[in-house]
Amino acid sequence: MAPSGAARLQDAALREQEGDHTQEWGTLRYPHTGVPGSPRNLLRSLMTQGTTESMIGSFVGTLVIPLVIAGLARWAAARRRRGLAAGRPVHFRCRLDGRKGRLLVDQRLDGPVFLDRSGNTIALTRGGEPLEATVTTLNRASVEKVGLRYRTPEGQVLQLGLATHDARTLGAWLGEQTAPALARRLPLPTAPPWAVLTLAASLFVGMAAADVALLGTRTTAEVIRVNHDDDSCTVGWDGGSQRTSVDCDMTHSRPGGPIPIVALPWPFLGEAVDTRTTPLVVAVLGGGFGLLGLAGALVVNPLVCARRVRLARRADPAVLPQPASGDQEATEGWPTLKDDLSYAGLAAAARHGDRHRPGPKVTLPRRGSGRTSVSPRGWVLATVLGTGAWYFLILSCAAILDDHFHLGHWRFLVLGTVAIVSLARIGWFALDRSAFCGPVIRAVRSSAGDEAWQPMRYVRLCRDPGEMVLVLFRPEGGNAAAPLFLQPISRSRGYGRRTVGGPAPVGEALVCDTSVGLLICEIDGVRYLPSGRATEAAADLALTRSELRSFAESHVRHPGRSRWP
Numbered sequence: 001m002a003p004s005g006a007a008r009l010q011d012a013a014l015r016e017q018e019g020d021h022t023q024e025w026g027t028l029r030y031p032h033t034g035v036p037g038s039p040r041n042l043l044r045s046l047m048t049q050g051t052t053e054s055m056i057g058s059f060v061g062t063l064v065i066p067l068v069i070a071g072l073a074r075w076a077a078a079r080r081r082r083g084l085a086a087g088r089p090v091h092f093r094c095r096l097d098g099r100k101g102r103l104l105v106d107q108r109l110d111g112p113v114f115l116d117r118s119g120n121t122i123a124l125t126r127g128g129e130p131l132e133a134t135v136t137t138l139n140r141a142s143v144e145k146v147g148l149r150y151r152t153p154e155g156q157v158l159q160l161g162l163a164t165h166d167a168r169t170l171g172a173w174l175g176e177q178t179a180p181a182l183a184r185r186l187p188l189p190t191a192p193p194w195a196v197l198t199l200a201a202s203l204f205v206g207m208a209a210a211d212v213a214l215l216g217t218r219t220t221a222e223v224i225r226v227n228h229d230d231d232s233c234t235v236g237w238d239g240g241s242q243r244t245s246v247d248c249d250m251t252h253s254r255p256g257g258p259i260p261i262v263a264l265p266w267p268f269l270g271e272a273v274d275t276r277t278t279p280l281v282v283a284v285l286g287g288g289f290g291l292l293g294l295a296g297a298l299v300v301n302p303l304v305c306a307r308r309v310r311l312a313r314r315a316d317p318a319v320l321p322q323p324a325s326g327d328q329e330a331t332e333g334w335p336t337l338k339d340d341l342s343y344a345g346l347a348a349a350a351r352h353g354d355r356h357r358p359g360p361k362v363t364l365p366r367r368g369s370g371r372t373s374v375s376p377r378g379w380v381l382a383t384v385l386g387t388g389a390w391y392f393l394i395l396s397c398a399a400i401l402d403d404h405f406h407l408g409h410w411r412f413l414v415l416g417t418v419a420i421v422s423l424a425r426i427g428w429f430a431l432d433r434s435a436f437c438g439p440v441i442r443a444v445r446s447s448a449g450d451e452a453w454q455p456m457r458y459v460r461l462c463r464d465p466g467e468m469v470l471v472l473f474r475p476e477g478g479n480a481a482a483p484l485f486l487q488p489i490s491r492s493r494g495y496g497r498r499t500v501g502g503p504a505p506v507g508e509a510l511v512c513d514t515s516v517g518l519l520i521c522e523i524d525g526v527r528y529l530p531s532g533r534a535t536e537a538a539a540d541l542a543l544t545r546s547e548l549r550s551f552a553e554s555h556v557r558h559p560g561r562s563r564w565p
Contacts, residue, residue: 072193072197073163073165074165075193076193077163077165077166077169078165079190079191079193079196080092080166080169080190081165081169083189083190084105084169084173086187087107087187088187088188088189088190089104089105089106089107089108089186089187089189089190089305090105090106090189090190091103091104091105091106091189091305091308092105092162092166092170094114094160094161094162094166095160095161095162096114096116096122096158096159096160096161097158097159098161099114099116099117100116100117101114101115101116101117102114102115102308103124103160103170104308104309104312105173106305106309107186108186108309109309109312109313110123111123111124111125111126112124112126112174113312115308115311115312115315119311119315120315120316120317121312121315121316121317122317123317124150124152124158124174125152125153125154126173126174126175126176126177127153127174127175127176127177128150128151128152128153128174128175129150129151129175130148130149130150130151130170130171130172130174130175130559131149131150131151131157131559132148132149132556132557132558132559133146133147133148133149133162133164133167133168133171133556133557133558133559134146134147134149134356134555134556134557135164135356135357135358135555135556135557136161136358137358144163144164145161145162145163145164146161146162146163146164146167146557147159147160147161147356148160148161148162148167148170148171148559150171150174164557167557167559168557168559170559171559172559175559188297188298188301188302189301189302189305191296191297191301192296192297192301194296195292195293195294195295195296195297195300195301196293196297197293198289198290198292198293198296199289199290199293199294199297200293201289201293202286202287202288202289202290202293203290205282205285205286205289206286206290208282209279209282209286211265212262212264212265212273213262215265216262216263216264216265217262217263217265218260218261218262218263218275219237219260219261219262219263220237220258220259220260220261221235221236221237221246221258221259221260221261221272222235222236222237222240222256222257222258222259223235223248223253223254223255223256223257223258223259224236224243224255225255226248226250226253226254226255227245228250231247231248231250232245232246232247232248233245233246233247233248233253233259235248235259235261235272237261237263237272242263242270242272244270244271244272246259246261246272246273246274246278247273247274247276247277247278248274248277249276259274260274260275261273261274261275262274262275341482341483341544341545341548341549342479342480342481342482343457343459343473343477343478343479343480343481343482343483344479344480346459346461346471346483346548346552347459347479347505347506349461349552349553350459350460350461350505350506350552351505351506353461353462353505353552353554353555354505356555357462357554357555358555359465360465360466360494360498360499360500361494361496361498361499361500362460362462362468362494362499362500362501362502363494363495363496363499363500363501363502364494364495364501364502364503364524364526365492365493365494365495365501365502365526366492366493366494366495366501367492367501367526370525370526371526371527372444372526372527372528372529373489373490373492373501373502373526373527373528373529374490374491374492374529376441376444376529379440379490379529380437380441382490383433383436383437384429384430384433384434384437385426385429385430386429386433387425387426387429389422389423389425389426389429390422390426392418392419392421392422393419393422393423393426396415396416396418396419396422397415397419399411399415400412400415400416400419435516436514436516436517436518439514439515439516439518440514440516440518440520440529440530443512443514443520444520444527444529446512448510448522450512452512452513453510453511453512453522454510454511454512454513455475455508455509455510455511456472456473456474456475456484456508456509456510456511457472457473457474457475457481457506457507457508457509458470458471458472458473458503458506458507458508458509458521458523459471459473459483459505459506460502460503460504460505460506461548461551461552462502462551462554463550463551463554464554465500466491466492466500467488467491468488468489468491468502469486469487469488469489469547469551470486470487470488470489470503470509470521470528471483471485471486471548472484472485472486472487472509472511472519472521475508482537483537483544483548484536484537484538485519485534485535485536485537486534486535486537486544486547486548487518487519487521487530487534487535488530488531488532489502489521489528489529489530489531490528490529490530490531491531492528502528503521503523503524503526503528504523504524507523507524508523509521509522509523510522510523517533517534518530518532518533518534519534535547
């Protein structure tokens, strides 16, 4: 029996109130758009939306958030540097010889004092010499940690664990002998970053509210639908051409009734807010952030700094353990590299890097003696196809197949050009690198007794985990010998867990010239395959010095030695 007209009208009204989700004869109506389509199109739309959100989330998580954290860390370090230059009390978070605590730079104390978590204090004397700062964590330069070695005027060497920019600030400040002038009135301590950020959030909320109040359009909209799930109403204005969802009072709002709203200005055209709930939320949010920031900067932080000063005055001085005679190698300082970059200086830098560089350690390659450091077949594939143009090719092809940015037919022209250029780059790279494979494989299979293999001395330097270069020297010449070649070697796996394969820092090697710009080095029975062309040191001395320093000093951050501030 067919339903009556009143029943059909009632069913249509219920479907309209619950949402634009109707299903008649296998046809779906897209939510929030009202565009009809097939179930396959709806599924494709949902999958596209999920893929887009996943791509945006990955981009934010891998690129935006680390950049924001690094920027905030650098900004906080700059504020501490300016506060120290202005004579404000600054309390640096750091470690002193492994003890966690804070270094108090405060005019209420006789000098810089380190206060550990146990309540013990260690007085530091200015006028010493900052030796070097060695990286202790692998991270971005703005948030990495370093160990600053500082020699006091009494000759005692202390190690401070700080952020890189704080180490430069304290290295320059501790190296000065002049004491800061005492102010008539003690200035407020440098506000903590969280207090400044909450004040900035309060200011942002206030500016956004002022923008809406001054540039927004006050009008009366018509309630189209009441959404009981999230306590909101779908409203329309301008004759129904504009629609959006706003907060509303569920007890008094009915479909077809009026509701006062404020239409938002650019860049939120087409959106609106109510005039009852939203202003109250904005006032509580902005006022709460402002009060929290002011309380942190004017009340909480001064009280915390004063408490630390009182603890430092009452605490007993701690005694640092003196290093034993056998620990001299562990406390050996960074060797000063001269402009000539001789064998002795680079060898000392390589040993220092192996002891102090963070990250995976270097061990013998897993493939063992009598073989190559990496598989020859894998080396050929990595050499011929190891170009970054693959990323552009994959991204351009994915963007052509799935139009996320709604470029239409223009995507074939723009992204197709990128794909063609990427393919050309891959082909040129494979053609250029394929000329290396034959000579290198023949040299690897040759005997070490051939005349092509010549003895040399080497120094192995590392920059990133697994990125190594062999600096080759003549077998004679002593410690003052100059480098002949710089040969980067391929990455390989080490014997232990979380290790990379590579030779000892210093030693002797048999070197074979492949006559195509690549050198193969055999060290302790392992033949290390190259990852790029060798650099002749005498061809460009400036470039050679720059490359050697980038490898040798990759784990060292020089503290500031200029006059303060």
